[in-house]
Amino acid sequence: MKMFADCIPCFMNQALTASRMATDDSSVHDRTLRMAAAALAETDSTMTPPAMAQMIHRIIRTESGVADPYAEVKERFNAFALELYPELKRMVAESSDPFETAVRLAIAGNIIDFGASNHLRDEAVTIAIRESLQCDLDHGTLTAMREEIAAAETILYLCDNTGEIVFDRVLIEELPLERVTAVVRGAPIINDATMADAKNVGLTDLVRVIDNGTDAPGTILKQCDAELRSLFDAADVIIAKGQGNYETLSDVPRPIYHVLRIKCPVIARDVGCDVGSSLVTLRA
Amino acid sequence: MKMFADCIPCFMNQALTASRMATDDSSVHDRTLRMAAAALAETDSTMTPPAMAQMIHRIIRTESGVADPYAEVKERFNAFALELYPELKRMVAESSDPFETAVRLAIAGNIIDFGASNHLRDEAVTIAIRESLQCDLDHGTLTAMREEIAAAETILYLCDNTGEIVFDRVLIEELPLERVTAVVRGAPIINDATMADAKNVGLTDLVRVIDNGTDAPGTILKQCDAELRSLFDAADVIIAKGQGNYETLSDVPRPIYHVLRIKCPVIARDVGCDVGSSLVTLRA
Known part of the structure; x- marks a missing residue:
């Protein structure tokens, strides 16, 4: 975009x-x-x-001269989301459709975005969870995503922000773990998740995690490491979280499942929905 | 400032x-x-x-290529304020202190500022009138202003915005008209009042009105016509309406009565009050 x-x-x-x-x-x-x-x-x-x-x-x-102005914010939202983690797991476990519930929670976690807003309160996350569990999602896309994941040998999961990465962990735990590679940013940028955050929230103990080699708050392929680019070309399924990944990949001629909450009017216009919408969409 | x-x-x-x-x-x-x-x-x-x-x-x-993007907004708020004019005059006439009430209304009119906000609704003006009639004002400054006006041979009244200029007319009508010179901007800038607006709201029929010769949304003296500069130097009392006149004149070593509503946090910090405050203040 x-x-x-x-x-x-x-x-x-x-x-x-x-x-x-x-x-x-x-x-x-x-x-x-x-x-x-x-x-x-x-x-x-x-x-x-x-x-x-x-x-x-x-x-x-x-x-x-400050290498990471968002360090404190990132720490705080990782800790907050880790406190929510047992409750998120309970929601998934008690759901009649654990995969769909995990997708909905992953979308809710995308509210934790200091690129889109700098005034996020804990309550906003709780509200986003409630909204995301109840809103309409495209069931055709969800079904296709579920089927492609079941058949996939390689799944690339492009993470987005700190705090949110705990919600991503909940979704990733519903995927075939041994086939998943999760991707974080290569260096601090806004409140985006880096390798330190993936370790902090236990993601590195579950799946292979690589960083994309860049300090962009998205996935600018031409800047990314060769390893990421070849994984990107070869993956059977790509799941991209959040606005930054959408903005950098929406025009890439490659099927990608975008999982996000729409927080800005520019993206809302591009996607064709309202600000505040929860979205699972396939772009190819 | x-x-x-x-x-x-x-x-x-x-x-x-x-x-x-x-x-x-x-x-x-x-x-x-x-x-x-x-x-x-x-x-x-x-x-x-x-x-x-x-x-x-x-x-x-x-x-x-548009000489006045705010033309329609200016027309609309002049018309709206002219509709209010009889009611404003009634408030002054029925008041126990017509001068103070007219000052309070002039402050209320300063809400009509498309530099500070671009989403002004008619209700906001009505609310501003109510607030401005009830709020605390500095009575020492009001008394000094009243006394200096009574003794003054020349009064310079620096207008601010369209719509607001009708509220200024109400205050100017409480001054000794033959000693007042009102000043408007020299060319269209945001929704500021120009000579066309002064004519439109009948101000030119009441007092001498001059324009300052510039397209600045304030009074940048070194850009202004020689006539305005000499009136400025010689005037016994100067009344400056609004944020733009405050920002351009607050550091000028000359006593000026600033009459305004504070609409932005930067000016609020400079003045030392809250956004939304009504203010009569003497800067020298």
């Missing part, structure tokens, strides 16, 4: 918020905002929003 | 909104946003927010 004009003010807001998370020094905020504006002025509309985010957050990290 | 980092994302939002008001052509929005970003990248923190706004809105007008 290409960027829209709306993305530019949104990234300027994100630059200010992240810069303030990194430092109290207002001269750093001023410099960062102007460098971000200069960088955005040079973009063109063929860029994806995560490519812009990558550029902006590199400026934020360099100017503040 | 100098700009803060917060102003940069805010102006990018304003650029997008105004550009969309001017045209449906998304290529114009894209180009405008990138040019605005480039211009903001070159600013420094000694600029006032209205100087930045002037720069951004020149880009919007040039790129869209």
Whole structure:
């Protein structure tokens, strides 16, 4: 998905918020905002929003000297989601359709996205779980996904954010574990999950986890490690979590199951649904 | 008042909104946003927010080819305020303190500011009137202002926005009319009042009205006509309406009565009050 004009003010807001998370020094905020504006002025509309985010957050990290402004937020939401984990597992176990329930919970976990909003409260996660368990999902897509997973020899699961990765673990535990490779980001970017988070939430004890080698909040294939690219080409099923993976992969000519919550009007317009929608969709 | 980092994302939002008001052509929005970003990248923190706004809105007008994107909004709020005018006059006439009531109404009218918000509904004006009539005001400043006005030979009244200018008329009608010069902007900028609006709401039939010769949404003295500058230097009392006049004049070493509603957190911080406050304050 290409960027829209709306993305530019949104990234300027994100630059200010992240810069303030990194430092109290207002001269750093001023410099960062102007460098971000200069960088955005040079973009063109063929860029994806995560490519812009990558550029902006590199400026934020360099100017503040803080390698991971979201470290505390990430820690907090991993811990919060791990506390929820037994309850999530109980919901799946008691469900008449554990796979579908796990998909719905994975969508709910996608609310934990500090790219889309910087003011997330724990209650929002609880509300997202309730909404996601009750909302309409495309049952044709769910059935196809279930059947393809059953027949697949290799499943690539592209993770998204911290906290959310605990919800992904719940879904991954409903998949044939030995055939799954989970993918995290290669370096800190917004509140996206990295290898440290995969270890923290126990995902590395369950399935093979690799990182994609990049600091983009999505999957920009041409930037990714050769290993990821060949897994991507060869996988029988690809499950991509969240907006960042959708934005970077929606135009890739390859069947991908996108599992996400729609949090921004630009993606809502691209997908053709409302902000707040829960979605399982196959793009090919 | 100098700009803060917060102003940069805010102006990018304003650029997008105004550009969309001017045209449906998304290529114009894209180009405008990138040019605005480039211009903001070159600013420094000694600029006032209205100087930045002037720069951004020149880009919007040039790129869209629309000389006044806010023309319809301005027309609508002038008409709406003119409908309210008899009721505003009744409130003043029935008040135990007509001057204070007129000041309070002038503050209420300052809610009609499309620089601070682009989603203003008629109800917001009615609510602002109620709040402004009931809120605490600095009675020491009000008394000093009243006494200085009584003794003044020349009073300069710097207007702000369309719609609001009807509320200003109500306050101006409580002043010694023959000693008042009202000032409007020299050219269309956001929803600020120009000479056409002063005529439209009947202000030109009451007092002398001049324009300041600029398209800044404030009073940037060094850009203003010589006539305004000499009136500014010589006036016994200056009343400045709204945020734009505050931002451009708060550091000028000259006593000025600022009459406004605080609509943005940056000005709230500078003034030392909450967003939503009604204010009569003397800066010198």
